[in-house]
Amino acid sequence: MMRHETRTALVGIQGLSELIRDGGLSESEIKTCADEIFGAAQKIDTLIGQMFDLNRMETGQTSFRNTRMDVNGIVSDVCVRARATARQLSIELRQASVPLVVNGDPDRIRQAIENVLGFITGTAAAGGHVSVATRLEDLVVVVSIGSRTLKIADFDDWLYGRYDRYEQRPSAIIGAGLDLAIARSIIELQGGRVEVTTTPKEGSEFRLVMPAA
Template identity: 25%
Template sequence: MVLFLGLGYGLLVTKAISRLSASIRDISGRCYLPAKEKGAFRDLIKSLNELDGEVRASDRLREKTENLRREWISNITHDLKTPLSPIKGYAEILCDDTEKTIPQCKRYAEIMLKNAAYMENLIDDLKLTWQLENDMLPINRQEQNIVRFLRELSIDILNRPKYEERTIAFQCSENITDETAIFSFDKKLFTRTFQNLIINAFVHGGKDTEVTVQISVSDCWLNINLSDNGIGMSAEETDQLFDRYYRGTNTESKSEGTGLGLAIAKSIIELHGGTISVTSSPGAGTAFLIRFPGI
């Protein structure tokens, strides 16, 4: 009797192992059907169901990223060709035999320079993206006054003719002192990051958009809040905002950006040990919260 029970149990276990092997093959082949979690092997079945769910979620994420990558490559290809057309066109005009005035030549040259500068920025973004993805970006961190840095950066932006009529309100909490404002960061990379966030608010938020920069320290965390009163974004846009291949649509005119700025900004912040999050809704503006530990 004991022998028969042992054989029966052995057959049961063998059958269960065979089903387990088949289930793993099905998960690998993306043809697994979730089973009911019952019986002696319910914990194992539950784990298989969860594994299948994770695999399928990973597949969806990979497909989404790949679609964004293809779209981004298509956009970048178009953006590289766009400035090349006027550069080539005006170069041909300058090289033909027709007589041209000095003002005409100067105007053509200015257009060519503007488009060449755009191409240079695009290539720089692509290079920086590659460096960040492969952990090859050199970083020069030095202890500096973060409040002074952000204040001077805001003034620099407002001194540019394009933004001289804009407004950046600057607020600093009472617990910020010369000592607590000292933070170790790469000035060049931080300039790129916060300049991108502020200018993005002006470009995408509407002509009357104002930006507020708030700095505070709490529980050894440095908090930098960049908010605006612009047109805001939908939940779908904020969910994809930091995707490396995503380009937002929340702008009245075509942006000259590369679609890499916010992804690069997020990577630079994380490279300094920080985090960045965004909250926004249509008609209610947008707010970025950047936090750094250890201050």
């Protein structure tokens, strides 16, 4: 996965650099090439950061705060930000009417929710609908995020950060990186789990399940 995404960005940088080197471009074309080179470099930087972040978590080198928090507030804020950046989608939020209190690191839990919602908004078809809900089930807090219009249905490689099958994935979702694998690690390291269900004609739903405080 990382190898393929990094190679894609590097090929873009190389090709655009050659265009500038060979000359013949207008000033505006040079600026366009430079902007794209900068964007590709940022993508590589993000991918490397994700790789190190996931490795630190999987090898026990990351520390987490342990704070009581209401997940409803975090989810609401994440959805507000997502609506501002994914205007091509309808994002519906249904929240529990009572506080959903968990113990954990608020920043990391926010990151996990952002990663999953960002993955879904980045892979859902334009004009599609994304549903987000929070609820209390027995002794666990559940944040569910789903859509009927995702372009893929098999998420195991994404959740576990596997590298070997990335070339088989649709080009439309290249760039999602290790977001889901990082989200899974964050939730698991704080006593929870991430579940995924895919139902024909009903779409796919991610469930971030955390022990209630």
